[in-house]
Amino acid sequence: MPITDPDTRVRLGRLLDAVEPLLAQLNQSLLVAREPDWTASAFRWQRRQTPFGSVGELHAIHRPATLRLEDLQNVDEQKRLVEANTRQFVRGLPANNVLLTGARGTGKSSLVKACLPTFRDEGLRLIEVDKAQLTDLPEIVECIQHRPERFIIYCDDLSFEQGEGAYKALKTVLDGSLAGQADNVLIYATSNRRHLMPEMLSENLQASHQDDGEIHPGETSEEKVSLSERFGLWIAFYPFRQDDYLAVVAHWLRHFGADEAAIGLARADALRWALERGSRSGRVAWQFARDWAGRVGLS
Known part of the structure; x- marks a missing residue:
């Protein structure tokens, strides 16, 4: 029923004017990420749903895996490369993002997890990010780039299907945007695919060659290679004898x-x-x- 009384309409208008900033403040408070427990050594990025939308937050993992580097057998060269790169990183020296690829079950994920107890006392922290949340990578980096700790963002079993756009966010963080790369962040990813995306026979038909015999791969292949090339260190794992x-x-x-x-x-x-x-x-x-x-x- 419409309100016709002028005094009532004035009072309702004043009430709405008073409530509106309170609702805006409530909305803003619900969408602000809660401060994580920075005493933890491992975190998982998760999105929390609120009545006004979702907000990404770092959730502390207080009992991370305790696997040690010495527990990993028959991957000595891979272990040496990852350990050296991580040591450079925690000591503030130049280090590379790492892509670990190859046979399933050969220790790719375990090797990343084993870095945490080895270098935790030197300031290393591990952040696990699911592939579905890779679009949040710039937001994650913004949360941690001014912290004194050294963070490895860990993406397990990473691969993309045709048409997925999340890899663009990964490319941006790997190479840096106009804002530049964060000095205290590296990305370690594991995958069964060397180039992180499926390779199709039809892509060979897109290749072209010049009169002098030089071969130019198709644009689809170039796009796939451009992502994996942004990892400075490639480490391959092979089936066990x-x-x-x-x-x-x-x-x-x-x-x-x-x-x-x-x-x-x-x-x-x-x-x-x-x-x-x-x-x-x-x-x-x-x-x-x-x-x-x-x-x-x-x-």
Whole structure:
């Protein structure tokens, strides 16, 4: 029913004028990110929903993974490269963004996580970012670029499908925008794809060649390569040989308290375990050792 009384309309107008700035202030307060617990050594970027929209925040992880670099077996060269690059970074020296690619289960993600306990006391902090939130990377960098700690932004199992636009935000942070790169931020990413995007046979048809034989790849291929090239350090991981796999199995069995005799007896079971899964890798070795330790504990 319309309000016809002039005095009532005036009072309502004054009430709305008084409430409007309060609503704006409430809206602004709800959309302001809460200060994270900076005493933590690991964080996860998450978006919090509010009645007025979503806001991105760093959520502290108070019990991060405790994997050590010495626990990673048969990836000595990869471990040396990552450890050296991270040491340069935490000591304020030039260092590169890192892309770890290759066979599944061979230690790519574990190697990144193992850097945290190794360099935590030197100021290293780890931020886990899901691929779906890569568009928030500029916002994340803005939150941490003036902090005294050294931050590695960690993107696990990174890959893009045709048409996805999140990789553009990643490219911007890797190379820096007009604002320049933050001195205390690096990106470490793992992927099963060397160029982070699927490669199609049709892209070869886009290539052209000159009369002198020089080959020019198609624009699609150039776009894919341009993203991976922004990582200064590429580190490849390869499937384990049988002896490598058994060596990792032995390491983890010792971790769970097995003696050398028990390790020898477990060899055939370990090979059967890998055969059933169609893979010989550090992850499969760890899973077998856990299963073995559980069965021994029950018996």
